[in-house]
Amino acid sequence: MIKAYLKRVLLFVPYVLCYFLALGIAMLALVMYASEFLFEDSTDSIATVACYVPDDEAYSRLGIGLVKQMDSVKHTIDIKQVNTEKKVVRLVEEGDAIAGIIVPEGFIEKMGTPDAEMVSVIYRDADTFEEHVVNDLLYAMSDLLGTAQASILTAGEYAKEMGFSDGDAWEIEREVSNNSFSYVMNRKTLYNKVDVNDLVAKYAVRERLTASYTLYIMLMSVFVISFFFKGNNDIFRARAKLSGIKTWKIFLIETGCAASMIYLVYLLLFICLCFIFESMKILSLITVIPAVLIIALLGTGLCYLVKSPTAVSYITFGAGTILMYLAGGLIPLDFMPVFFQKAAVFNPFYYLIRFFMRSMFL
Amino acid sequence: MAEPIVTIENVSLKYKKTVLTDVTISAGKGDVIGLLGLNGSGKSTLLSAIAGLRRTSKGTIKVGGKAGFVTQENALIDELTAMDNLKMWTPLSKAEILKELTDTELSILKVNEFIDLKVKRMSGGMKKRLAIASVLLSKPDILLMDEPLAALDIPAKNDIINFIDSFRAKGGTVFIASHSEEMFKHCSKIYLLKNGVSTLLPAGTPPAEALG
Numbered sequence: 001m002i003k004a005y006l007k008r009v010l011l012f013v014p015y016v017l018c019y020f021l022a023l024g025i026a027m028l029a030l031v032m033y034a035s036e037f038l039f040e041d042s043t044d045s046i047a048t049v050a051c052y053v054p055d056d057e058a059y060s061r062l063g064i065g066l067v068k069q070m071d072s073v074k075h076t077i078d079i080k081q082v083n084t085e086k087k088v089v090r091l092v093e094e095g096d097a098i099a100g101i102i103v104p105e106g107f108i109e110k111m112g113t114p115d116a117e118m119v120s121v122i123y124r125d126a127d128t129f130e131e132h133v134v135n136d137l138l139y140a141m142s143d144l145l146g147t148a149q150a151s152i153l154t155a156g157e158y159a160k161e162m163g164f165s166d167g168d169a170w171e172i173e174r175e176v177s178n179n180s181f182s183y184v185m186n187r188k189t190l191y192n193k194v195d196v197n198d199l200v201a202k203y204a205v206r207e208r209l210t211a212s213y214t215l216y217i218m219l220m221s222v223f224v225i226s227f228f229f230k231g232n233n234d235i236f237r238a239r240a241k242l243s244g245i246k247t248w249k250i251f252l253i254e255t256g257c258a259a260s261m262i263y264l265v266y267l268l269l270f271i272c273l274c275f276i277f278e279s280m281k282i283l284s285l286i287t288v289i290p291a292v293l294i295i296a297l298l299g300t301g302l303c304y305l306v307k308s309p310t311a312v313s314y315i316t317f318g319a320g321t322i323l324m325y326l327a328g329g330l331i332p333l334d335f336m337p338v339f340f341q342k343a344a345v346f347n348p349f350y351y352l353i354r355f356f357m358r359s360m361f362l
Numbered sequence: 363m364a365e366p367i368v369t370i371e372n373v374s375l376k377y378k379k380t381v382l383t384d385v386t387i388s389a390g391k392g393d394v395i396g397l398l399g400l401n402g403s404g405k406s407t408l409l410s411a412i413a414g415l416r417r418t419s420k421g422t423i424k425v426g427g428k429a430g431f432v433t434q435e436n437a438l439i440d441e442l443t444a445m446d447n448l449k450m451w452t453p454l455s456k457a458e459i460l461k462e463l464t465d466t467e468l469s470i471l472k473v474n475e476f477i478d479l480k481v482k483r484m485s486g487g488m489k490k491r492l493a494i495a496s497v498l499l500s501k502p503d504i505l506l507m508d509e510p511l512a513a514l515d516i517p518a519k520n521d522i523i524n525f526i527d528s529f530r531a532k533g534g535t536v537f538i539a540s541h542s543e544e545m546f547k548h549c550s551k552i553y554l555l556k557n558g559v560s561t562l563l564p565a566g567t568p569p570a571e572a573l574g
Contacts, residue, residue: 004442004450011441230439238415239437242430243451243500 001245002253009257012228013264019224020217020265024272027213048078050088050097054105092122095338099123207277211357212329214269218262218292219320222299225258226312232304251300259296266292273360280360287359291352323349366390366426367535368412368504373421374558381407383558384421389504389535389551394526396549397539398563403555405539406434409506412537427503427535434508436493440482444473444492447481452499462499467528470521471495487518494525504535511542523548543568 088100104117159169230236231250327349366388375382381404397405410416413431471491
């Protein structure tokens with residue numbers, strides 16, 4: 001029986017691959033379009049970042065004011081300054097800000113001394129954007145404070161224009177001169193949250209969508225492969241029973257066959273994606289196997305329970321698409337209402353997508 | 363009378379509703395038992411119960427040998443050849459299968475003529491012959507056939523009837539659920555299943571008359 005099934009797999013594979021290559025190309029075009037749409041030049045401030053700077057941090061305030069006007073920041077991050085640390089936390093918790101920056105008291109004064117404090121970066125655990133946004137945030141922070149420090153060398157001029165006395169402006173320049181070198185040397189250790197990947201935001205979104213769509217394609221393959229299954233057919237099962245072959249054995253053989261076909265679909269997509277993404281990991285050919293097995297197991301189980309290919313197609317296309325959507329697999333969660341973002345943690349696809357993305361790119 | 367190889371005693375079976383009620387049938391070696399009845403009268407269910415695929419609610423079914431079941435729908439895999447389909451259910455090698463198909467009563471079915479043809483390219487008659495051959499390779503003592511002549515052309519019907527006669531002549535027992543009058547001419551006993559109750563028809567009763 002196993003030999004017969006292997007033969008069937010070989011006969012089935014060309015159809016499966018052709019079908020999914022076409023679907024994959026369509027999905028890829030969608031990913032490209034989505035990322036271009038998300039990051040085209042005219043897009044303003046895709047993320048709001050809450051920021052608290054203590055009253056005594058006049059230098060940091062000044063720096064932030066300057067950095068907010070930088071092209072690289074104003075088109076990507078809207079820095080919303082608030083007057084208490086609690087407000088930062090609340091804005092992030094309620095989803096009005098994607099992350100928050102809290103500058104501690106005496107940050108500049110203590111810089112380079114044993115008492116130096118770190119800037120806090122806060123974000124939501126449930127946020128699918130957290131990794132690359134926090135990463136961006138760190139870069140922005142770095143730019144922001146670095147630029148503040150660097151800019152402050154010439155800030156005396158600005159300070160005078162803003163009403164500082166000549167003496168104070170000179171003090172500013174002197175202080176900055178003393179601190180800027182140590183800051184530049186230590187800027188990489190300014191932040192205590194560094195649990196981020198090394199992808200820049202643009203590619204993280206693109207790759208997240210690519211991972212989601214690849215997973216979606218593999219999920220849809222269950223429908224095509226449903227025609228492969230025979231163990232869900234009562235007549236076939238009766239025949240097997242009379243021949244002394246247990247149903248669970250057929251189930252296992254068919255799950256194995258389904259997994260191998262889904263894996264081949266991934267292999268095909270992987271080869272195509274390698275031409276587009278430098279960050280594709282060859283190791284993913286191994287790490288994706290558990291995801292493939294889960295999909296094959298769910299797919300075979302579904303086909304055995306539902307039996308009718310039409311019903312299988314309704315479930316995979318209908319329920320699969322809705323669950324993928326609610327898990328942020330089709331469009332990023334951050335574009336959805338806060339309720340959906342919070343509810344996503346209860347969706348198994350949410351974790352499957354994250355696992356899949358890590359398998360493919362990280 | 364020879365010792366019965368299949369004994370069905372007071373069998374009742376429920377499947378959503380009551381399908382069989384107190385059915386009693388016995389068959390010895392070389393018997394061809396015809397099961398006559400309208401659609402939904404329980405013929406296929408009774409064959410499934412004899413094959414051990416359904417549990418009875420009441421009564422007993424004793425089967426004194428290996429049963430092979432040729433179902434109305436064929437349990438074949440369309441994209442594989444006849445040989446692949448045969449190999450799937452038997453430990454025999456390709457050469458042994460070919461020998462069985464040519465040197466035994468299976469030769470009547472002429473499966474070797476389309477042994478390398480894929481099932482999806484076969485006619486209904488070819489599929490039925492293949493399905494019977496597939497079951498027969500396991501050397502059953504009792505052959506259960508559900509509508510074996512349905513939607514077949516005359517040569518295919520003749521081949522299958524000839525095969526049944528040959529199987530019976532070698533001591534095999536056959537249960538046939540059918541609507542075909544032609545088929546019943548070859549039966550040693552015919553049971554009418556009506557409202558789940560079985561009645562042995564007197565020899566020579568025309569099936570159409572029995573059905574009313």
